[in-house]
Amino acid sequence: MTEPDAQTEPPTTGDALRHLAVVAVTLVAFAVATYLVPAFADMRPWVPGEPVPLASLFTPAEELFAFAGTGNTGEAVSGDASEELGxxxxxxxxxxxxxxxEPPEDRVRIAPSEYAGIETRxxxxxxxxxxxxxxxxxxxxxxxxxxxxxxxxxxxxxxxxxxxxxxxxxxxxxxxxxxGHGFILVSKGYLPYRHRDIVHRASDEWSLREITRNHDPAGLYGLGGIQFRGAPGATASFATVDEGPVGERVSRFEIWYQRHRRGGDIHFYVDAGSRQVLETRSEVTADAVHRIDVADGPHRLRVQFGGHGQSRLYGVVLEREGxxxxxxxxxxxxxxxxxxxxxxxxxxxxxxxxxxxxxxxxxxxxxxxxxxxxxxxxxxxxxxxxxxxxxxxxxxxxxxxxxxxxxxxxxxxxxxxxxxxxxxxxxxxxxxxxxxxxxxxxxxxxxxxxxxxxxxxxxxxxxxxxxxxxxxxxxxxxxxxxxxxxxxxxxxxxxxxxxx
Missing domain, CATH: 3.40.50.1110 (SGNH hydrolase)
Incomplete structure (x- = not known):
């Protein structure tokens, strides 16, 4: 029968400190090595231009939560914002x-105060x-x-x-x-496309032929770079806004489209009016614009696929007389x-x-x-x-x-x-x-x-x-x-x- 081993002495505080010192020296040596060995450059704990490590622990709370104003509040922008953002x-x-x-009475005179606060011209x-x-x-x-x-x-x-x-x-x-609002595409399709100061809605039945993907060999994409082809159920509407600084009135709509040999019909409605038909069939492929004059004021135009062929639309324009x-x-x-x-x-x-x-x-x-x-x-x-x-x-x-x-x-x-x-x-x-x-x-x-x-x-x-x-x-x-x-x-x- 063998004698039991002697009881191991518990580690002392001195031992713990020695171990901690070894770890600390190892870490410091590795940190120094990152500055000496180019291959370790990405592991450097700090490089010029970066915040000093742990400095944020000693930053007053009011500095951490300072911010550069808020959008559309009319509040004055702080000096800190000018220093931070320029x-x-x-x-x-x-x-x-x-x-x-209100717009100035003399619209031709541009006061310097109107363009104050810019550095790039x-x-x-x-x-x-x-x-x-x-x-x-x-x-x-x-x-x-x-x-x-x-x-x-x-x-x-x-x-x-x-x-x-x-x-x-x-x-x-x-x-x-x-x-007036100007030109707008028929539909956004799957694209993140949206216009402001206009009420624009469209169904999902429009197919897109995009210039960014070179979908059309003939290069006929319309002003907006996208040609829209209708299918049964395809519809889109364009209307003035009920209230806003601009966009409340229109005096003409324009439907921009393509005439071609297989052209189909485009149906359109102004406000609560009856259906009108725009035929797009032609022996010669050509761009066309159909103008619809209305009394200056709030209006809505709705267009939809009318069948009897293939309709190709580019977009719609909303304008006023000026x-x-x-x-x-x-x-x-x-x-x-x-x-x-x-x-x-x-x-x-x-x-x-x-x-x-x-x-x-x-x-x-x-x-x-x-x-x-x-x-x-x-x-x-x-x-x-x-x-x-x-x-x-x-x-x-x-x-x-x-x-x-x-x-x-x-x-x-x-x-x-x-x-x-x-x-x-x-x-x-x-x-x-x-x-x-x-x-x-x-x-x-x-x-x-x-x-x-x-x-x-x-x-x-x-x-x-x-x-x-x-x-x-x-x-x-x-x-x-x-x-x-x-x-x-x-x-x-x-x-x-x-x-x-």
Whole structure:
């Protein structure tokens, strides 16, 4: 029989401290190694530019919960917001609730206070990009009979829900007159598409042929880049709003569609009126517009598939006689600028000419930020897009609207501006100037590199968690900045005109 082992001595406090010291030294050694061995760089506990570890434990609570104002409250923006977001962004955050304000008696005079609070202005070194638009806007401001100024803004998901564009539309229409809502697609289909200051509904029976997917070999997509084909049960309605700062009245509807050999009927109803039939069959394929005049006031148009063939619709326009401003928002979800090359050149030129557009805006680049961009090639492609859309017309104003900051998380989880942004913005500016177009540097206006991180961390939050899109409050800021830039440019144009 063996003797039992001696009883093990319990660990002492000294032993515990020695073990803790070993662990601490090991951790410190590993931390130091991350700075000495490049392969361990992502494991470094801290790098310049990051908050000091555990510093938040010693931050006063009032600093943790400070925020940069709230949207549409009319509250003054704090000095902290100006420091965090930049003076221009902070000055245009959640402000400009001028829906009850009366337009100035002298609409031609632009007071400096109307465009105060911006740092980024429209760049137009040739003067050719904005001249047609400013000339049209001057006629509107002078309240000449039937003087409508029309803007057609193409873009990606930044404008697909009409947040940037509806901000500018509202403010332009309050300032210069409500010329009507403008062009709207027949249906949103499966796309996140929505317009403000209009009542728009559509059934699910419409099929979409999209320019972004190059569905139509002939390139006949209509002004909005989507051709809609009806089926039994397909219906859509377009109406003025019951109450709002704009959008309460309309004096004409236009149905934009295609005539072709297998064309079917389109039925439409105005208000509670009887059915009217629009036949679209023709031996020659051609674009067409059917105009419906109504007494200026609240109205509703309903269109539906009428059978007897295939109906192909592009969209509906709501306008008034003027004077006023019309702002078409054409958001193509997921689009890159080069997708516009899928338009048949003659077709899109005819659509823009028929629309009477005074300023063509091209706002792309957000989706391209994920691509392997070669600056020279991208610039060349963008110049081709401008040529396709403007078709060499000097009477058509042209402006390139740079993308918002695009960001992603790096290997350390930090939010970083995507490396392609510099090349995209530089290439777009160069393409615009080479084509006689103006340029608005949206990226710089919102703060430039690192802006998406700042916007995401601000309160109210101005950027979405995907770091590619803004929140409604953020899009409102962009809309305010762009509206004021348009006013500043117009004021300069009026000054130059008075000197001649």
């Amino acid at each position: 003076a221009a962004v902070a000055a245009n955050l959640g402000e400009e609730d001028d829906t009850d304000a 429209i760049e137009d070194p040739s003067g050719r990009g904005m001249a047609p638009f400013y000339a049209a806007l001057r006629r509107t401001a002078l309240e000449e009979e039937n003087a409508l100024t029309r803007i057609t803004h193409y873009g990606d998901s930044t404008i697909a829900t009409d947040l940037v564009t509806h901000t500018v539309r509202r403010r332009m229409q309050r300032r210069f007159g409500d010329g 004077p006023g401003v019309v702002y078409d928002s054409i958001g193509l979800v997921g689009a890159r600028a080069a997708r516009l090359l899928n338009f048949d050149a003659e077709h899109v030129a005819g659509q823009l000419e028929r629309r009477g557009t005074d300023l063509l805006i091209l706002g792309f680049g957000g989706n391209e930020a994920s691509d392997a961009i070669q600056r020279d090639r991208y610039e060349e492609d963008f110049r081709r897009v401008i040529q396709r859309m403007r078709a060499g017309r000097e009477d058509l104003g042209c402006l390139v609207f740079a993308p918002l900051d695009q960001a992603e998380r790096d290997s350390r989880g930090r939010i970083q501006t995507m490396a392609t942004m510099h090349d995209i913005v530089a290439a777009q500016r160069a393409a615009a100037f080479a084509s006689g177009c103006a340029f608005f540097d949206t990226w710089t206006a919102m703060g430039g590199e690192g802006a998406m991180e700042t916007w995401y961390q601000s309160r109210p939050r101005l950027a979405m968690a995907d770091f590619r899109h803004a929140t409604p409050a953020g899009y409102e800021v962009i809309g305010n900045l762009f509206y004021k830039a348009l006013l500043a440019g117009f004021a300069e144009h009026l000054g130059d005109a008075s000197d001649r």
